[in-house]
Amino acid sequence: MTRALDRLFRNGTPRKEDLASFLSENEFPLVEGRSVTFAFVGHADAVRVQHWIYGLPSAEPLSRIDGTKVWVGRMNLPPGSRVEYKLLLSREGHEELIQDPRNPHLAHDPFGANSVIHADGYTTPEWTQPDPDTNRGTLEEQVFQSKVFGDERKITVYVPARLRLIRQYPLLIVHDGQDFLKFSGLRTVLDNLIQHHEIPSVVAALIQSPNRLPEYGANPNHALFLRNELVPFLEKNYPLEPAPQARCLVGASFGGVACLHAAAQYPGFFGRLLLQSGSFAFTDIGANRHGAPFEPVVRFMNRFRKDPGRPSERVFMSCGQYESLIYENRSLVPLLQDTGMSLRYVESRDGHNWENWRDRLREGLSWLLPGPLWMIYE
C-alpha cells in the first residue's frame, strides 16, 4: 500500500495544491496500518512529537517541507496501540508543548490534557461510554475524623442503582478515586458493568489523599487507616459483605503500591487487589534511582520480594508496554504466582495514563468480582 505521505512526495517536493489537498483531505494523525503520519502547520524552528513511549526517543522530529511552514513526520505503531503525546515547538530559543491542533482526540489527566493517537485496531470500549438505558448509581459525600492521620477525611461513595438494605454488597476502595472518576470515567464504567451483569452491584469508596506520595508510598499509617478506620466506617454505614473476598483494593501507579502494601500489612483482610501500573520499584543491587518519594517504596518492595507471604487471595495486575514500569511489573508476576494467590496479569499497548487504566477495568473487575452474567437468561 502506498501511503499518503509517500504519494505526496512521489515526484519530489510537492506542489502547493497537492500539499493543500493532502492537508484538507486527511485527518491527522493519519493512521495507515502501522504507519502514523503527523502534520503541523505553523511557524517554528523545530517541531517534535513528544510522547511517553518507554524504549523510543522521547521526541520524534517532524521535517519541514521546503518552502512552506508545513511540518510532517511518521512513526510506526503496533496494532491496538494507544499513545498520548504533545507537539514540542521550538521557536527562537524557546520551547513550548502544545496539543496537536489537528487531532480532536484528547485524554485528560490531573495536569491537563494530551493528544491521543488511536492506532490501527484500537477502539474506545463501548462500556466506557454513557448509555442512556443504563441505571445510574449515585455519589454520596462522606466526612469522618481519622485518628490515624489526625485530620478530617472526605470520601465519595458510589452507591449502585437499586441498592437494597437487606442485601450485602462487595466493597471497592479506589485510591485516587476522584481522578478515576474524572479521567477514567469510573462512574460510567461501574454503571455499565453492573447493568450488563458483568460485575455485581458494588459500593465503591473513592478516596483521595491530601498527601499522596508519602501516604501511598508504602506507609503503614495508610494501611492502618484502611483496615481500622475506613472499612469499619463503611461497614457501619453501608450494607457490605464483611468478608475478604468482598473487599477489593484498587489503585494505579503509587495507588497500586498502597494496595499491595496494605494487603501485605494485613494478610487475608483484603481478598481482592486490582493493581494497575504499580510503581513497584526495587533494587537488586545499588541505590534507588527513582528519587526520594520512592525510598520507602523500594524498602518495602525489597522486603516484600524476599518474603512476600500471601497478602491476598486474588490479584489482577495490568501494565502498559510503553511504560517505564513494565520491567518492575513483569518481574513481580512470577513472585506473586509463587505465593499461591490467584493472579491475572495483562499488558496493553499503552502508557502510564488514566485511559489505559480505564480500558483494563472491565477485564480486571469482572475477574475479581464476577457478576451474575452467567445467571441471567432473559
Add this chain to the structure above:
Amino acid sequence: MTRIQILGPQRVRPSLHEARSALAKDGTVAVITAGWEDREGENQEIARILGEAPLDLRLFRRTEHLLDDCPEILAASQEYQHHRRELRDIYNVRLTHALAAATELAHHSIDSQLVREETEQAFREIRRLDDDHLKRGEFLWKQFVSCFTRKSKDRIQIERKEIRSHIESCAMTLIAGGHVVHLLHCLRLFDLKPLLVSRPLIAWSAGAMALCDRVVLFHDSPPQGAGNAEVFDRGLGLCPGLVLFPHARRRLRLDDAERVSRLVARLQPATCLVLPNGAMLSYEGGEWTPGKGIRRLNADGSVEHMVSPIDEIHEETR
C-alpha cells in the same frame, strides 16, 4: 404430568401468545417473574402479548418480605449464599483444570487406543465432578432449610397457601426468564413443583432452564475466562433428560464443532436443545414435540434443526 410449552427468549419474536392459545383459550394466567428480581411484576409486555393482565405470584417480593420478617431466615440465607459462592469458586478451580486436561488429551498428537480411553476417562472425571457439585449444592440447601424455626416454616406455609390458591384460580402458569438462580431459589423455597404440575405450564429462557433436571450456566465468550459451562444446581425436574440453552446464538459458539461436541459429551446422557428467540417445544402425553426453531446439539458437534418428536430422552438418575 401436565402439559408444558417451553419457549425461547420472548423479547424479540415472542411466541407466548401462540403457546398460550395451544394450551387454553380462556381463563386468567398466573405468572412468575421472580427472575426479574427488583423488576418483578413489571409485566406490561406480557399483558400486551396476552391481551390481558396476568396475575403475578410475586415470589421475589414474598421472599424479600420473609427475609425482612424472619431474622433466622435472613441469617441462614446469607450463610447459604456465602457457602454457595465459595463452593462455586472451588468448583470452577477444579473444573478449569479438569477441562484443560481433557481438552489437551483430545488434541494429543498420538491417536492410540490408550489415548482415546484416557480421554474418555478424563471426561468421565468431569461428569463426576459435575455430579459431586450438584450433591454438594443439595447438601447446602438441606442445611439451609434445616435452620428454619417452626414460626418461619409456618410463615412460608402461609405464603405457599396463598400462591396455591392463585395458581388454582388460573388456567395456566407462566414462568418468565431472568436470574435463573434467584428464580430457582424462590421456586424451591415455596416448594412450588407440586403446585406447578397441577396446571398447564409455559416457561421461557431462565424459566425453562429451572424446569430441567440440571441447571447449566453457559457463556462461551464472557468478558474474561475460558467460558466453561457450569453444572450449577438441580432444577425442578419437570423437563427430565433435557438441558436447555436459550440465547445460544449470543452465548454459545455454535460454529465451533469441537466445543459443541465437548459440551454434549460432558452433559450426556441429556438431550441438549437450543432455544432461539421465539422457539417452541411442547410436552404432552409423555412426548416432547419440537415446534419452530428448536435445534439439538449433537455428539459430533453438529447443530441439528428438530422437526420430529424427540426420542431417546434419557431420564437422569439422582
